[in-house]
Amino acid sequence: MITQRLFGGLGNQMFQYATGRAVAAARGVPLALDTRDTDRRGGHNRFALHRYAIDVASDPALPPDRKGRPLRYAAWRAMGGRLLREAGLGFDPRVMQAPDGSYLHGYFQSERYFAGIADTIRRDLTLTEPLSFESAAWQARIAQDPLAVSLHVRRGDYLSAGNHGTCDAAYYARALQAVTDRMGARPRLYAFSDDPDWVRDHLHLDAEMAVVGHNGPDAGHEDLALMSTCRHHIVANSTFSWWGAWLNPRPDKVVAAPAVWFAALAQTNHDILPDSWIAV
Known part of the structure; x- marks a missing residue:
């Protein structure tokens, strides 16, 4: 069995699940999830994969809780955990190369971990419950629009998180131009954000844009489903919109993403963008 520790929000949990699933598949063993951190934290960082068709062991053999039982955890490590x-x-x-019995801990923010089982991951990360009435109406509209491009603006906690920072209007203008050039047509933007009012009031781009702002913080999975229904994507420096683009299975999709993912220059992940995406 491979055990994967979960922490962070939905996007981070998807990266962790996908990587653990790929390692378990390579070893031919089940995957277990350690959700103790997400169960403790709640809010934005609560366990968020229960709405998806994930394939995990129902009775995981977890190591001692590092925070709740630090001495037992230390003993587990000393005894070869x-x-x-x-x-x-x-x-x-x-x-x-992790062997059977491994306990994985990390962000694992790269498609390289699970590209070999991409179809499996997309199937696992399919919602098992229907969308709300309003989201279903948006999905039907987006699915019929050949010019649909999702655009994500992450604000909220990023306004105070010094390591991330937010993407500015100049980035979105450059990303829009890059996507337009690849499409050969003017996109129709569907904007998603944790601050939709700010997007309406401050983000003015040279394209028709509809702000999809009805989903609250408890319905991020619905926004993610709507993003992935779009034909093409403009993502923020956020794992949330990364997955909104990646879950779109179309081989001809165009994705523009920030070339600089972290505001803190000491932090760099050269592997976070798939090779086919446009770094802007």
Whole structure:
């Protein structure tokens, strides 16, 4: 069995699940999830994969809780507990060689971990419950629009998180031009944000734009489904919109993403953008 520790929001949890699933598949063993951190934290960082068709063991054999039982955790490590902590922010090839019985801990923010089972991951990360009436109406509209481009603006906690920072209007203008050039047509933008009023009032781009702002913080999975229904994508420096673009299975999709993912220059992940995406 491979055990994957979950922490962070929905986008981070998807990266962690996908990587753990890929390692477990390579070893031919089940995947277990350690949700204790997400169960403790709640809010934005609560366990968020329960709405998806994930394939996990129902009775995981977890190591002692590092925070709740630190002495037992230390003893587990001393007795050979197979903790594999991701080294740095880029792709760590050691992870894919993790043996059966490993406990994985890290962000794992790279498609390289699970590109080999992409179809499986997209199937696993399919919602098991219907969208709300309003989201279903938006999805039908987007699905019929050949010019649909999702655009994501992350504000909220990023306004005070010094390591991330927010994408400015100049980035979105450049990204729009890059997508327009690849499409050969003027996109129709569908904007998603944790601050839709700010988008309406402050983001003025040279394209028709509809702000999809009806979903609150408890319905991020619905926004993600709507993003992935769009033909093409403009993502923020956010794992949330990264997945909104990646879950779109179209091989001809155009995705523009920030070339600089972190405001803190000491933090760099050269592997976060798939090769086919446009770094802007």
